[in-house]
Amino acid sequence: MREILAGAVATFALIPEVIAFSVTAGVDPSVGLYSSFVISVVIALFGGRPAMISAAAGSVALVVAPLVRDHGIQYLFAAGLLAGMFQMLFGFARLSALMRYVSNSVRTGFVNALAVLIFAAQLPHILNAGAIGYAVIAAGLAIIYLVPRLTTRIPAPLICVVVLTALCSALNIAVPRIADLGQLPDGLPMFAWPNVAINLELLNIIFLPALAIAMVGLLESLMTAGVVDDQTGTPSNKDAEARGLGLANVATSLFGGIAGCGMIGQTVSNVKYGGRGRLSTLAAGGILLILMVALKGVVAQVPVAALVAIMIMVSIDTFDWGSLRRLRGTPLLSNLVMLVTVAVTILSHNLSMGVLVGVLMSGVFFAAKVARMQSVRRDGDSYVVEGQIFFASADAFIDAFDPLNHQGPVTIDLSRAQLWDITALAAVEKVRDRFARNGLAVTVVGMNATSGLAVPKVP
Structure with missing residues (x-):
């Protein structure tokens, strides 16, 4: 039950981000929601890091947006299919050892930047909430942080969603609902081969985007897996995670979904509320499908403010607050690497760019130190x-x-x-x-x- 409830919390944390990322990619929200279901189920069965939540992600959305704009959604499916093959090849070649070259400073910067981006994604909802919206968000945060003092048997974010939905519906409080964010799915995802001509022209169009999807997705997933390793004190099979992610992206592309990767905010939330095994990941995907199809009318009435409160909690929990206290005792160059990783990631809204710059800086500083x-x-x-x-x-x-x-x-x-x-x-x-x-x-x-x-x- 603990695993299922933790997965349910991750599901509610997924919904607003997945819808937002779908809009960023230039596709209908149902595409991202279908993708999240398929990826969650496949990664739960074949991934190498239990308790990790994978779904349609913002980093991938930024990569595919130009492809969708210039060539259409069918080329998105084809690129996702090829990206998944690249990722499986990466896993079979056991190349996850390359992650050892990512220093702890870069990993900390990655986590902190992601926490800032998660919070920043809520700002449009917060700034446009109005007095009533602020009150609902404040009530949600109060529930999330005060309920655990009374009981931890049911995750506080779930109580937040149920209570605020019932309250807003009963009192007819005029606040934005999930239905206002975009069209929700009307049925189950259907198998379909990408409707594109298979030739050299197709390969010329999708090769570089597919490679970018593969590398960005792997980077974010393996970094997220490392965070879960640290939080749970348990190891994971990074090569199996790469193979599982590749298989998941192949599957979601064949079912009309966008490629995805590990979601650190939702994963942190899952782990915080007791998710430790594959069941929590499977539950996140299964509950998402049930909510989106069988209970679509109910979910449509959930206040966006409730989800904003959950995501604020996720951003606070994701940020490594201890890294600020360690600034005085940590070498200056390590601090610089961490801060630059954060700055580049936030300014570019690209996690892979921030990590790449951080890794390059770490390499240069290490070479300079050894040279002496x-x-x-x-x-x-x-x-x-x-x-x-x-x-x-x-x-x-x-x-x-x-x-x-x-x-x-x-x-x-x-x-x-x-x-x-x-x-x-x-x-x-x-x-x-x-x-x-x-x-x-x-x-x-x-x-x-x-x-x-x-x-x-x-x-």
Whole structure:
């Protein structure tokens, strides 16, 4: 029961976002809702991270919007189908290990930026709510945060939805309802192959969008899986998650849905209210379908303000507030990476862009730090080199040698150094050539075997 109720909370957290993301993508809200049902069911059965909620997502909507605008919805289905195949290939190739290169600073920035974007998505509803709307939102937040002090057997967001819907209907309070957000589904999703001609022109149109969908979806799903790993203290199979997501996107594209990925806000909500297994994910999709089809008339009357209150709670729970307290004790460059990840994500409304910039910054800062871990010590006509020699430290290595202050043969001892790349080898060659131009013979000794590089000894 706990799993089912947690899934129900995730369902109500899904509805407003999925409808909003469908509008962003340029498709009918029913497309996003069908997609969320299909993806939830498939990922519950075949995914690698139990308790994770996957559905139509804003990051994917931003990618596909130009495709839908220029070529139509059938090309969206075709691109989603190809994207799912890419993701399955990614999973079978076991490429999830690449996620280890995403630093904790980037992950924290990803989570915090997403919390801000979730809250920002509610601002249009909040700013246009009016006095009555503000009162309903405030009542919803009061229920969400006060009810757990009385009981935790039923998730507070569910009580919020039921109470506010009954109250607004009984008192005939004039507030926007879910029915005002867009057309809801009229029946079950139907299997249909994308109505496009299969030829090279199709591949030319959908290849890059499909690749973008695949990469953005994988990035967001694997990052979300990592957040759940941390929150629950349990491991997950990231390659299985990639394969499951790919299969889910293939399935949803064949049932008239938009491709999707992991939803961190809804996942955090699911985990918070007791979701730990696959049943909660399955329940989220199943309850969504029941609400949208069998109970469409009832769901249509749910106040948007109730959903806004839930999403405000989700954004608050998603944000890593401890990261603000840790700013003083965390290295400056790590803080900078986290803050830039947040800023780029918010400004671009693109999670993958923020993560990409954060990863690049982390790599540059790490290379700069390692580059300083080298020294060249002179002892007469001999040099002893210690530390790491690679593209970022090669220039400093070259500048450490002075051919003008030697009269006899020179020895360079690299036994305490590590050469990492072709730039390091080129640096050693340049040092040798400098001495040679001054008529000095150079002997390089101690070349480390692990570098895989070889510098010939010069007589």
